[in-house]
Amino acid sequence: MLYYLIVCRSLTYAQRTAAALERAGITARVLRSPKSISGEGCSHSVKISQRNLPDSLRILQRVGLTPKRVYITAGDGSYQEVAL
Amino acid sequence: MIYLDSAATTMQKPAAVATATAWAINHLASPGRGGHWPAMAAAEKAFACREEAAQLFHVKDPERVVFTFNATHGLNIAIKTLASPGSRVVISGYEHNAVTRPLHALKADIRVARGPLFDQGAVLAAFRRELDKGADLAVCTHVSNVFGFILPIEGIAALCRVRGVPLIIDASQSAGCVPVDFTGLGAAFIAMPGHKGLYGPQGTGLLLCGVDPAPLLEGGTGSESRRQSMPDFLPDRLEAGTHNVAGIAGLLEGLRYVNNLGVENIAAQEAGLIRSMGKGLRAISGVTAFQAEDPAVQSGVLSFCVKGRDCEEVGEALGGRGIALRAGLHCAPLAHETVGTLETGALRASVSAFNTEREIGQFLRTLGEIAGA
Numbered sequence: 001m002l003y004y005l006i007v008c009r010s011l012t013y014a015q016r017t018a019a020a021l022e023r024a025g026i027t028a029r030v031l032r033s034p035k036s037i038s039g040e041g042c043s044h045s046v047k048i049s050q051r052n053l054p055d056s057l058r059i060l061q062r063v064g065l066t067p068k069r070v071y072i073t074a075g076d077g078s079y080q081e082v083a084l
Numbered sequence: 085m086i087y088l089d090s091a092a093t094t095m096q097k098p099a100a101v102a103t104a105t106a107w108a109i110n111h112l113a114s115p116g117r118g119g120h121w122p123a124m125a126a127a128e129k130a131f132a133c134r135e136e137a138a139q140l141f142h143v144k145d146p147e148r149v150v151f152t153f154n155a156t157h158g159l160n161i162a163i164k165t166l167a168s169p170g171s172r173v174v175i176s177g178y179e180h181n182a183v184t185r186p187l188h189a190l191k192a193d194i195r196v197a198r199g200p201l202f203d204q205g206a207v208l209a210a211f212r213r214e215l216d217k218g219a220d221l222a223v224c225t226h227v228s229n230v231f232g233f234i235l236p237i238e239g240i241a242a243l244c245r246v247r248g249v250p251l252i253i254d255a256s257q258s259a260g261c262v263p264v265d266f267t268g269l270g271a272a273f274i275a276m277p278g279h280k281g282l283y284g285p286q287g288t289g290l291l292l293c294g295v296d297p298a299p300l301l302e303g304g305t306g307s308e309s310r311r312q313s314m315p316d317f318l319p320d321r322l323e324a325g326t327h328n329v330a331g332i333a334g335l336l337e338g339l340r341y342v343n344n345l346g347v348e349n350i351a352a353q354e355a356g357l358i359r360s361m362g363k364g365l366r367a368i369s370g371v372t373a374f375q376a377e378d379p380a381v382q383s384g385v386l387s388f389c390v391k392g393r394d395c396e397e398v399g400e401a402l403g404g405r406g407i408a409l410r411a412g413l414h415c416a417p418l419a420h421e422t423v424g425t426l427e428t429g430a431l432r433a434s435v436s437a438f439n440t441e442r443e444i445g446q447f448l449r450t451l452g453e454i455a456g457a
Contacts, residue, residue, distance in 0.1 A: 009317050010307050011116040012147045015131040030127070032119040041310035044116070 004053050005045040005079065006060075007033055007069040014044035017065050024059045026052045037071050037079050045071075057084070086443045088409040090280065091229055091257060091385050091434035095408075097283045100337040105285055108333035114326050116306030126329045133336040134319070137290055140343055141259075141274070142267045150291040150319045151327060155256040156182040157300070158275030158291035161322060162252045163223065165298040166272060167192050171220040174249075176207060176235055177422035178228040181415045183254055187223070195219070201423050202376040204236040211240050219249050226264065227257035230419040230432060231374050232358070232385030234262060241269040250295065256280060259290075260342045261383050262351050266292045273297070281350075281436075282342060284335030287328050297322055350437050354384030357435045357444055361386050364448035368455050374423065374430070387430040390455050395429040401454045402431075407447050409433045 008014035014030045021028035026048060032038075033045040048056050053070070060067060071079040087095050108129065113122035115130045134146035143149055152158040159182045167173055169191040175183060177198035187194050197214045199207030215222065222244050226237045237253060244251040250272035255264050260281025266274055272295045278288025291297075299314045303324030308315050315321050342350065362375035370391035376382040390398050399411030412429045413420050420426040433447065 010147070010315070010320050011127055012131060012134065012319055013317070015127065016146065019131075030124065040308035042116075042307055044307075 002050040002073050004048050004050060004056075004082070005033065005037065005071045005073075006048065006056070006067045007037060007039070007043055007045045007071065009043070009068050011044045013065070014046050017046045017060060017067070020059060020063045020065055021046070021048065021052075021056055024055070026056055026059070028056075034079060037069070037081075039069075053082075086407045086439075086447055088407065088433040088435060088439070088443075088447060090436035090439075091232075091414075091432060092410055093279050093286060094281065094283050094436045094438070096436060096438035097285075097334075098337060098341040100341070101283055101285065101334040104337045105330045105334035108330040112329045112333065114306070115329065117326075126327075129329065129333050129336060130327060133332050133339065136336055136339040136343060137292075140264075140339060140347070141292055142265045143292055144267060147318045148293045150293055150297075150322045151332060152275070152289035152291050152322075153287055153328065154279070154289040155254065155275045155277040156289075158273070158289050159183055159223075159252070159254060160186050161291060161297055161300045162273035162275055163187060163221075164190070164300060165295070166221050166250050166252065172218055174211060174214040174219045174222045175418075176211070176224045178225055178231070178233060178235065178419040179223065179416065180225065180229055180254065180256065180419075181417070182256070183223050183225070184418055192221075196418070198422055201231055201374060202233055202378070202381050204234075204239075204381055208236045208239045208243070212243055215243055215247050215249060219247070221252070222249050223252040223254070225254040225256070227255075227262065227383045227385070228416070228419050229257050229385065230414045230416050230430065231387050231423065232257070232383040232434070233376070234258070234381050234383055237269065241271060245270050257383060257385065260338075260347060260350065261354065263347050266294070270294065278331065278335040278338065282335060283338030283436075285331045288331040288335045291322065293318055293322075299324065301325065345437065351383070353437055354435050354439075355379050355382070357439055357441065358382060358384055358386050360441055361433060361435075361444050361448070364444065365451075368448070368452045370455055371451070384435040385432060386434070387425075387432045389425065389428055389430050390451075393455070395431050398451075398454060399431055402447075402450065405450050405454075407450055 278284030
């Protein structure tokens with residue numbers, strides 16, 4: 001299943017992001033970012049399903065929680081950055 | 085035991101605080117240090133605690149709620165962020181050593197805005213005078229830990245805002261006891277303990293950050309691990325090392341208790357107890373009670389002296405009869421100097437939401453016996 005990872009600057013920021021999405025009815029789960037996309041090392045991401053990305057970005061913009069980076073899973077298990 | 089030392093630590097807590105703390109010890113791991121359930125559950129607990137505090141103190145962004153180990157820890161971060169050797173720092177005449185010692189260690193140019201006890205207007209005027217001489221920083225306690233004097237913090241904050249002087253507020257005695265509005269005050273920092281009016285365990289505290297802080301400690305944060313400098317974002321920037329997760333779990337329950345009960349209701353209850361206590365103390369021969377004529381300027385703390393008696397000996401005698409309060413200088417020699425009790429010290433009785441009128445009555449009867457002996 002394809003999904004998106006919204007990479008956040010901190011665990012708390014990821015929690016705020018997930019909470020804002022959950023409040024809007026979008027299932028969002030906080031998890032540790034895969035090493036390959038964690039940037040400076042050790043970060044947290046919010047996982048959302050593929051169909052929810054446009055709504056999620058709209059909601060996050062509205063509440064002032066701009067994502068740092070967004071990745072989509074590729075078929076081979078790697079991640080590709082999504083241009084925002 | 086009749087416990088009247090809540091200005092040091094509220095020993096009587098909501099039952100949920102101990103339950104949550106004990107549960108956390110065996111079930112929660114380190115927030116941000118793993119993707120497994122105990123780590124993520126700990127992270128959820130910490131986030132819930134930040135959100136609960138943000139609601140209570142009107143902080144828009146829970147990332148600006150930083151966990152500390154006590155108010156002193158938070159005050160050290162705040163002071164060492166904003167003051168340096170020679171900084172002109174205006175403080176009230178009621179500050180605790182948690183404020184004055186870091187300032188002395190920094191060799192700051194300390195200017196005391198003195199005003200008589202329970203005279204908010206005089207304190208405000210003193211702050212205006214000192215700020216107008218030029219200042220780099222103001223640090224002010226919201227409530228005196230010795231006398232329960234509620235300082236005119238809204239007015240002081242307004243004076244600082246107009247002059248562009250950052251303000252650090254020590255909310256050690258006000259958090260959970262009188263309303264504290266972080267956004268409204270516009271303070272640079274507000275520091276508070278978790279174990280007093282917020283009913284959390286010892287070893288917890290909160291620092292509300294209005295400006296970008298400098299770390300007091302460097303170390304692991306579970307974020308940006310390749311970098312050899314501390315993250316530039318909150319709360320990670322100030323939270324190096326493993327969190328006091330069990331304490332945070334307990335603090336969350338304490339915050340929920342305060343939010344559910346309502347700070348205004350707690351303040352009203354404590355004010356009622358202090359009124360009764362003051363009336364009773366005045367009726368005991370030889371007792372001088374430091375009680376405000378206007379109850380609106382005093383929180384749940386009341387100090388007193390017994391003529392011809394050493395305050396520590398009276399405190400000892402009360403302790404021996406099951407009444408816990410604190411004698412001496414209360415780590416606030418400046419406050420005692422301002423009021424004129426630096427040489428004698430004083431006895432301090434302080435209440436919480438768990439005290440009752442009956443306990444106050446028993447305390448007064450016992451003190452009457454000791455004072456008359």
